[in-house]
Amino acid sequence: MAGFFLRRLAQSLLILLGVSMITFVLLYWLPADPVRQIAGRSATPQTVENIRQQLGLDQPLWVQYWRYLGGLVQGDLGRSYLQKTEVSTLIASRLPASLLLMAGAIFAELLIGLSMGIIAALRRGTVTDQSLMIVSFIGVSAPQFVVGLLLLYVFAVQLGWFPIGGYGTFAHLVLPSMTLGILGSGWYSRMMRSSMIEVLRQDYIRTARAKGLNRMRIIFRHALPNAILPIIAMIGIDIGIFMGGIVVVESVFGWPGIGQLAWQAIQRVDIPIIMGVTLVSATAIVIGNLLADFISMIVDPRIRTR
Amino acid sequence: MNDENNKLFGAQAPKSPSDTGLVLRVDHLAVSVNTEAGLKPLVHGLSFDLRRGETLAIAGESGSGKSLTSLAIMGLLPPPAVRVTGGSILFGQQELTTLGENALRQIRGNRIAMIFQEPMTSLNPVMKIGAQLAEAICAHEAISFQDARVRALEALKSVRLSEPEKRLDQFPHELSGGMRQRVMIAMAIALKPDILIADEPTTALDVTVQREVLDLLRDLQHEMGTAVILITHDMGVVAEMADRVLVMKGGHFVEENDVVSLFSNPQQAYTRDLLGAVPTLGDGSGVTRAGKPDESTLVAELENVVVQFDVRSGILGRITHRVHAVENVSLNICKGEIFSLVGESGCGKSTIAKAMVGLVKHSGRIRINGNEISAPHGEMTNQVRRDIQMVFQDPMASLDPRMRVGELVREPLVIHGVGTMREQKEKVDYLFERVGLSRDQTERYPHEFSGGQRQRICIARALALNPKLIIADESVSALDVTVQAKVLELLKELVSEMGVSFLFISHDMAVVENISDRVGVMYLGQIVEMGSCRQIFGTPRHSYTKKLISAVPTPDPNRERQPLARLVGDVPSPVKPLNETVSHVELKNVGNGHMIAVEGTIGQSNN
Numbered sequence: 001m002a003g004f005f006l007r008r009l010a011q012s013l014l015i016l017l018g019v020s021m022i023t024f025v026l027l028y029w030l031p032a033d034p035v036r037q038i039a040g041r042s043a044t045p046q047t048v049e050n051i052r053q054q055l056g057l058d059q060p061l062w063v064q065y066w067r068y069l070g071g072l073v074q075g076d077l078g079r080s081y082l083q084k085t086e087v088s089t090l091i092a093s094r095l096p097a098s099l100l101l102m103a104g105a106i107f108a109e110l111l112i113g114l115s116m117g118i119i120a121a122l123r124r125g126t127v128t129d130q131s132l133m134i135v136s137f138i139g140v141s142a143p144q145f146v147v148g149l150l151l152l153y154v155f156a157v158q159l160g161w162f163p164i165g166g167y168g169t170f171a172h173l174v175l176p177s178m179t180l181g182i183l184g185s186g187w188y189s190r191m192m193r194s195s196m197i198e199v200l201r202q203d204y205i206r207t208a209r210a211k212g213l214n215r216m217r218i219i220f221r222h223a224l225p226n227a228i229l230p231i232i233a234m235i236g237i238d239i240g241i242f243m244g245g246i247v248v249v250e251s252v253f254g255w256p257g258i259g260q261l262a263w264q265a266i267q268r269v270d271i272p273i274i275m276g277v278t279l280v281s282a283t284a285i286v287i288g289n290l291l292a293d294f295i296s297m298i299v300d301p302r303i304r305t306r
Numbered sequence: 307m308n309d310e311n312n313k314l315f316g317a318q319a320p321k322s323p324s325d326t327g328l329v330l331r332v333d334h335l336a337v338s339v340n341t342e343a344g345l346k347p348l349v350h351g352l353s354f355d356l357r358r359g360e361t362l363a364i365a366g367e368s369g370s371g372k373s374l375t376s377l378a379i380m381g382l383l384p385p386p387a388v389r390v391t392g393g394s395i396l397f398g399q400q401e402l403t404t405l406g407e408n409a410l411r412q413i414r415g416n417r418i419a420m421i422f423q424e425p426m427t428s429l430n431p432v433m434k435i436g437a438q439l440a441e442a443i444c445a446h447e448a449i450s451f452q453d454a455r456v457r458a459l460e461a462l463k464s465v466r467l468s469e470p471e472k473r474l475d476q477f478p479h480e481l482s483g484g485m486r487q488r489v490m491i492a493m494a495i496a497l498k499p500d501i502l503i504a505d506e507p508t509t510a511l512d513v514t515v516q517r518e519v520l521d522l523l524r525d526l527q528h529e530m531g532t533a534v535i536l537i538t539h540d541m542g543v544v545a546e547m548a549d550r551v552l553v554m555k556g557g558h559f560v561e562e563n564d565v566v567s568l569f570s571n572p573q574q575a576y577t578r579d580l581l582g583a584v585p586t587l588g589d590g591s592g593v594t595r596a597g598k599p600d601e602s603t604l605v606a607e608l609e610n611v612v613v614q615f616d617v618r619s620g621i622l623g624r625i626t627h628r629v630h631a632v633e634n635v636s637l638n639i640c641k642g643e644i645f646s647l648v649g650e651s652g653c654g655k656s657t658i659a660k661a662m663v664g665l666v667k668h669s670g671r672i673r674i675n676g677n678e679i680s681a682p683h684g685e686m687t688n689q690v691r692r693d694i695q696m697v698f699q700d701p702m703a704s705l706d707p708r709m710r711v712g713e714l715v716r717e718p719l720v721i722h723g724v725g726t727m728r729e730q731k732e733k734v735d736y737l738f739e740r741v742g743l744s745r746d747q748t749e750r751y752p753h754e755f756s757g758g759q760r761q762r763i764c765i766a767r768a769l770a771l772n773p774k775l776i777i778a779d780e781s782v783s784a785l786d787v788t789v790q791a792k793v794l795e796l797l798k799e800l801v802s803e804m805g806v807s808f809l810f811i812s813h814d815m816a817v818v819e820n821i822s823d824r825v826g827v828m829y830l831g832q833i834v835e836m837g838s839c840r841q842i843f844g845t846p847r848h849s850y851t852k853k854l855i856s857a858v859p860t861p862d863p864n865r866e867r868q869p870l871a872r873l874v875g876d877v878p879s880p881v882k883p884l885n886e887t888v889s890h891v892e893l894k895n896v897g898n899g900h901m902i903a904v905e906g907t908i909g910q911s912n913n
Contacts, residue, residue: 202427203422203424203427203428204427204428204429204430204431206382206422206428207422207428207429207430207490207493208430209382209414210380210382210414210415210419210420210422211414211415211441211442211445211493212411212412212413212414212415212416212442212445212446213411213415213441213442213445214411214445217441217445221433221441222430222433225432225433226430226431226432229432299432300431300432301431301432301477301479302431302477302479
């Protein structure tokens with residue numbers, strides 16, 4: 001098992017290296033010139049050239065990349081062109097907010113999605129099942145900014161239950177988490193439903209019934225742990241989808257996370273920040289997948305012995 | 307178990323009014339399924355009694371309603387479509403058909419317990435054995451989980467499972483099929499039920515394991531006096547286990563009698579057919595077939611064939627272990643011969659078949675009709691592919707459900723570009739008639755046929771290219787005995803008329819004896835005995851062959867079976883560390899081509 005994880009860890013590092021390379025090249029090819037953004041409209045060609053040299057942007061691509069990697073190894077993500085601060089400091093100050101939002105969203109989508117899926121599977125073919133699946137379909141298809149604005153209008157503006165935006169208390173967390181979670185819960189409820197239906201058909205469920213166990217024990221002790229196995233792997237992949245959603249949701253709710261940071265940096269071609277956020281997101285996705293594998297191993301003894 | 311258990315047993319059993327020992331009375335039971343066209347009856351007015359301490363076998367082929375009957379007694383019919391639509395099931399004085407779910411649950415697993423066919427899938431894969439046993443006990447008795455574990459351990463000991471303490475903390479996938487079925491039995495008897503329903507309890511097991519499980523069931527019943535309902539299609543198992551037999555067909559009662567009378571004097575035509583179709587083990591002299599194998603022409607020559615699979619593990623994924631699936635197998639098959647490979651699961655018989663059609667890499671030489679099939683990395687030539695064809699175990703799974711059966715049979719001709727469209731269609735029509743179907747069925751789809759007919763289609767497809775050799779890998783194992791007998795007859799005809807040879811792979815000793823010219827017995831990847839059918843079944847020499855033959859249940863209730871020496875544990879594993887080699891058995895000719903392995907040279911290195 002330790003061997004398996006060391007191997008996966010090595011693979012993860014390779015993935016991150018690949019991500020850094022691709023992002024770096026893409027940003028290098030970007031038609032917008034970051035130096036012009038820094039120097040401002042009135043700068044002389046000489047000033048522009050000086051700044052270019054200062055930032056090392058006159059060097060060939062591979063030299064720039066090599067330097068960047070050198071810094072990366074020491075934990076240095078470079079300095080922001082415009083904010084004149086270390087990128088790592090900027091990200092560190094905003095990461096907790098984003099992680100909190102992600103945790104809230106995962107909790108929301110699992111809570112809503114899994115319960116919907118389980119209920120639909122147990123009431124398979126009934127009106128309850130069909131209504132739940134229609135709801136989940138709406139959840140999957142509704143764009144996040146629409147869902148976000150709708151929730152804001154109903155629960156913040158009309159009902160006043162939650163603050164309109166900002167960060168700080170639990171109440172601030174609810175609406176952004178729900179916005180992210182509603183999309184995910186649509187997916188999870190569908191997956192959970194089919195997984196549960198599949199498991200309920202298995203011979204060991206019949207065995208459990210033949211033992212005379214009560215319904216609740218059959219569902220929660222026998223069916224659920226088996227049905228949830230494919231879902232766990234899904235959560236790992238999900239973190240990637242969140243990273244995309246976070247940019248939109250953080251803007252809608254004024255949530256001071258890395259999504260907002262990235263959005264501002266993209267508009268101003270602040271390449272070190274874009275690089276930094278991309279790498280941090282990629283790391284989050286990789287860690288998420290590793291965690292998912294690890295949890296699968298704990299839950300499923302058949303993987304453990306491999 | 308001891309006397310105390312005997313006294314305990316039945317303490318809670320409902321006393322019947324006349325106290326004739328009646329435990330269960332099924333009266334005009336009807337089970338139906340709700341379809342769009344209305345209620346469709348599956349079991350029609352079945353009645354029978356079950357008394358304390360007796361074994362009632364319900365025998366029948368697929369679709370006879372025997373399993374539905376047992377599920378109806380347990381209240382486990384798949385809801386909401388299938389349900390009891392008439393009659394009564396009286397357990398003591400309790401009517402089960404109208405009992406609510408909660409009351410039924412008190413009885414299930416406690417007073418009436420059940421063992422199922424598939425030990426591999428009947429246990430929860432993510433729960434430890436001990437927990438699965440203990441929860442069954444906790445569900446019915448107010449004791450702590452720890453006490454229940456102690457009881458679970460006792461139950462595991464009573465089913466003679468090796469290392470019972472260790473098993474409590476293992477997961478199902480760490481146990482073999484036979485061990486899992488023991489766990490299922492332990493679970494069922496832990497609460498000393500009044501009735502034990504065993505639904506095809508040994509069908510999925512190897513014959514030597516089946517033997518042990520049957521012995522175990524009989525011993526336990528003897529000790530505990532439980533009434534047993536044994537659901538089975540295997541008349542051999544019926545003859546060995548049952549006191550009384552009830553025969554069912556298509557949901558209808560056919561006849562019921564005590565086991566000796568039923569076998570010696572069946573009253574109904576169907577019972578006679580069923581008993582007649584059962585292949586019985588003799589001394590190998592029973593093979594009758596027109597024509598003789600042409601020993602001068604070899605269609606398959608295997609020389610020192612080895613198939614190994616690497617097992618990778620560790621950080622770098624290095625090869626640390628090797629599965630020795632096939633080790634040093636040499637054999638020849640002549641023109642017009644049926645050569646059988648027998649052995650238990652994992653012995654490598656199917657791997658040989660895969661190597662012969664180039665589906666797995668091998669070392670050593672394999673020649674089909676004189677042409678060497680590819681070296682490990684090369685491609686097989688089309689000529690070799692035409693000469694060798696396969697028929698698999700599951701006919702439904704091996705026919706594309708979206709293609710018409712005529713097209714399925716024509717496909718090999720299309721792939722190899724044989725003949726014009728019209729010639730191909732004529733060939734298909736001919737083949738359909740040859741395998742006992744009619745030419746107007748070619749436009750239908752696979753689901754419109756029965757299991758036996760589908761297997762005939764697979765055989766027609768295998769015949770399309772006029773192959774020299776057909777490999778039949780467990781091709782009749784999934785068929786009912788009456789259908790099986792007819793398909794076996796067809797295979798024999800094909801050999802006589804078309805001169806095709808068969809490599810017949812089976813775990814069923816009786817079937818092998820009834821069809822083969824020559825037989826090879828495999829154990830742990832090697833052939834331990836090989837010879838003519840008469841030599842193998844008449845004068846078996848190797849101890850493993852003897853064990854296999856003596857383990858087969860005989861469909862004769864009067865036969866006194868010799869007690870079988872208890873086997874110690876399971877078959878040794880063919881997975882070995884890299885540095886460990888497998889000792890090859892030496893085959894010695896003891897006359898007339900009867901080859902036997904020198905004893906004591908196999909399977910000992912790792913234990």
